[in-house]
Amino acid sequence: MSACTPLLGCPELAEVEILEQIGQGSTKSVYRGLWRGHQVALAALAEPSLRADFHHGLQMLRSLSPSEHVVQLVGFCGDVIVTEFHRRGDAGAAAVLVRAAGGGATAARLALRLCQSYAAALAFLHDSPVGRRVMCDSNDLHKTLQQWLLTADDRLVAADLDALPDASAGPVRCGRRLIEGEFAAPEQRWRHGREPPGYDEKTDVWKLAAVCEHFLSAAPDGEYLKLELHGIHKRCRSVPARLRPSAAEVVEEYDRVVHGFSESEYVSPSMVSPTL
Known part of the structure; x- marks a missing residue:
């Protein structure tokens, strides 16, 4: 429409x-x-x-x-x-889509495109017309992927915005229940005191690395691509939130990797014979 x-x-x-x-x-x-x-x-x-x-x-x-x-x-x-309506459903189907793309540059580019799209959407939400919005319904990978839809042109769009507090005026809290698991940012996994700590959009950046690596893992050359992005993803996983890059900075790094090779020049590492 x-x-x-x-x-x-x-x-x-x-x-x-x-x-x-x-x-x-x-x-x-x-x-x-x-x-x-x-x-x-x-x-x-x-x-x-x-x-x-x-x-x-x-x-x-x-x-x-x-x-x-x-x-x-x-x-x-x-x-x-x-x-x-998006017939492909939510982003939980993204890995299947990448695997179906085959090998070489096609799957690699699709996985990276999904990473780019996800990071770009977060960058938009973090600097939106209505403030610095934080994705709260994202305490595990499965739940996070359910918040996004796959478009026909291989992009991700935010679809479930029921829990999107504004961090512009100060720290936010995503509920009052204990959040556990390595997927959630460290500052969300409080252990002491009655009140959970406040945090901001950098919790989304912590999770961004895991979401992108989920897409990359479905590509035949996923491990190689993870190595290419190791530096930026390591920064995303900085324990002090202030040391993490912004989602916009992550987009720039993803763009750099994508532009670093063209389909005509790309050679899958899995196709290169080991040096004797």
Whole structure:
């Protein structure tokens, strides 16, 4: 659907035909639907006690649109949000996509493109028109990938914005439950005291390295690509958050690696015979 089309309201959304359920979360149920020949994704509030979170997500979609980094908002009415439908689903399918691309430059470029797209979207959220937004629903890799959709042109767009606090005025906290696991940033894994510590968008940068390496691991030359990006990813994993690069700096490094070889010149390390 064209981004220039006015947002649909209640009368138009009453025409949406529900085809099938494609997702279920604690806050909302998601369906594939059809509106005047166009496939759309319809999200309906599933838990009334989480209505504030649901409408926060709607407000973020309205405030951040239009943007190439955020799913296109089509319309809304009450406790229903309709967005553009992406047939590839969420970013959990990205690794399958990379593996299906085959070997050599094709898979390598696709994996790097996904890394670029993810980092660029984070850079946008961290310097957005409505502040320094932090992705809170990202305590493990699986949950993080569910927040993003795969487009037909191999990009990632942010789709679940229900938990996106603003760090502009000071540190934020992603809930009050203990966060565990190596995926979360160190400052999020508090161990002492009643109150969790505050933090900012650098928690997203810590996780950025793991997300990119997940994509790279699906490429035949993934280990080689990880070595190419070892320096920037090591900085992303700096324990003091202040030492981590910004997401924009990570984008620049990804761009450098991508521009470092062309498809015609690229030779897969796995195809090079070892020196005797």
